[in-house]
Amino acid sequence: MTATADIASYNFAYLDEQTKRMIRRAILKAVAIPGYQTPFASREMPMPYGWGTGGVQVTAAVIGPQDTLKVIDQGADDTTNAISIRKFFQKTAGVATTTKTQEASIIQTRHRIPETPLQAGQIIVFQVPIPEPLRFLEPRETETRKMHALEEYGLMHVKLYEDIARNGRIATTYAYPVKVEGRYVMDPSPTPKFDNPKMHMSAALQLYGAGRERRIYAIPPHTRVVSLDFEDFPFEVQKFDKPCALCGAEQVYLDEVILDDRGGRMFVCSDTDHCEERRAAGHVGELAEQPR
């Protein structure tokens, strides 16, 4: 028995160069056709499907030694899976990492877009579980691909209309479908619809990787991204009644934190970097510790 003695060592950023080229070709195609789901030969990664294998493959294909990487999950740099993915790239690519949105050249994210507007030259990589916005209306890939090809999105509008008829409002709060550059209807990944406006005309390149479903799609910088709605029921984002309890920020997305078992709760920034920056700049929320 000798096989265990010479288990292969790994390439820069884990994937071999042939695989990276295959992924880059898919990314280029995706950028050329904004919002179109490009099939790619997704590889097994050393983390499970569902943990961001698509995003990790996209990041691995675009990252270079000069890059600075930020990884967030739920808007936070210190959630366990964000830490795990950041460590993976520290180990396999040896790149610099940061928690500051402005310092990062690549930001891999799950479920959020940072509050700080992204800059030209930055790449944001989204981890996508189900890339197909029509999937829960039509389970078959053969059908949904046809619907995209024919630009047949009536079903989606019917779904949104039924929401309104039943609930008086559109009952989609995350993974809210958007239309990209007037052509493809796209799933923005399960970010809350609060983040949808940030995608519109963003200066950064937005890349979406779905590993298990083997799809990559993209929104190039300065692309129109419109959330689907109706004239009499225009798209609107979540509003919070209170500002962040730690930094006092308004018009940001907040997490609800349960404080005790008597219904006590507070609302704090989901974007931990944004919150820290603000507190460092002297902003204080109502429940923050007073600066010493």
Added chain:
Amino acid sequence: MYVAVKGGEAAIDNAHRLLADRRRGDRCVPALTLEQIAGQLALAVDRVMAEGSLYDRELAALAVKQARGDLIEAIFLVRAYRTTLPRFGYSEPVDTGAMVIERRISATYKDLPGGQVLGPTFDYTHRLLDPELAGDGPVASGQRREAEAGRVRRVSEILAGEGLIEEDGAPPEDGAIGDITRTPLEFPMDRQSRLQSLARGDEGYLLGLAYSTQRGYGRNHPFVGEIRIGRVDVEIEVPELGFCVPIGRVQLTECQMVNQFKGSAKAPPQFTRGYGLVFGQSERKAMSMALVDRALRAAEFGEDVVAPAQDEEFVISHCDNVQSTGFVEHLKLPHYVDFQAELDLVRRMRADFDKRAGGSQDHKEAPE
């Protein structure tokens, strides 16, 4: 006072340390060796090789040990390693007719050339726990027999002589065999790509689907034409040499299922086939695969596609246990951002509802 949750990094490190500790168990008990796992838990190792799609007993044994006996986790470890390996080339099709047979049975003939060879099977054991095995008593070695000289004809070849069964499918005209690990899946699939997916598909999932065809959800009237288990040579063509050389031997389980077919406008009445081929010794998997393969050929024979097992996109999209377990288990990752959005929506809808209920306060539930 709320303090932002930090320390995820230390938590992960500590979790890994505890996992390693639990994996090892009582230090007074000697650690399992890979030889023990490969030798004495051979069928677990076989399953990891088959669904991990990597024929290497030692690495599979290592994976079983590292995964604490969780076979899907072990399969995942092997897959994640396999995907990093360079491709030197593709082997020639293996010739299972030339298999060195350890077990070979047919349910369609009482006796046949090459004979019925039971081999190491559980089939006729009485499932009574054996207290002897708690110790390490002596075990007699197996009875040896003379190997058959030359090829042992496959039952499908015997039936084909009469023209009563469909032929082996021809390889694609351009000679290009698909590779599901290198090209994205697209539907509809060709049969060879489908068989590749099924060969690494989850045993339990395929077993359930196969069973469903027997209970009437896409019934296909199967007979076990033949099951054979044994070793075959793997050959590759070396371009510099211009001929094929054997590079090793693998143990395979092959199942040829023979299915009744009444014929259609295009095809005469004849038997059709379902095919299963699996690394190592796994009849359950090979038979299930053969039943599901045949079920998935429904459209090819003009049969109505009415049952789950006949639905290609359904069967193939969900047969990979590494994908399935990943996506099911990812639900335990934090989703609080989306949950917050849903919470907000439900609160607003609830407020609307209560308003519509016309302020009948006595009906109001507790939540504020």
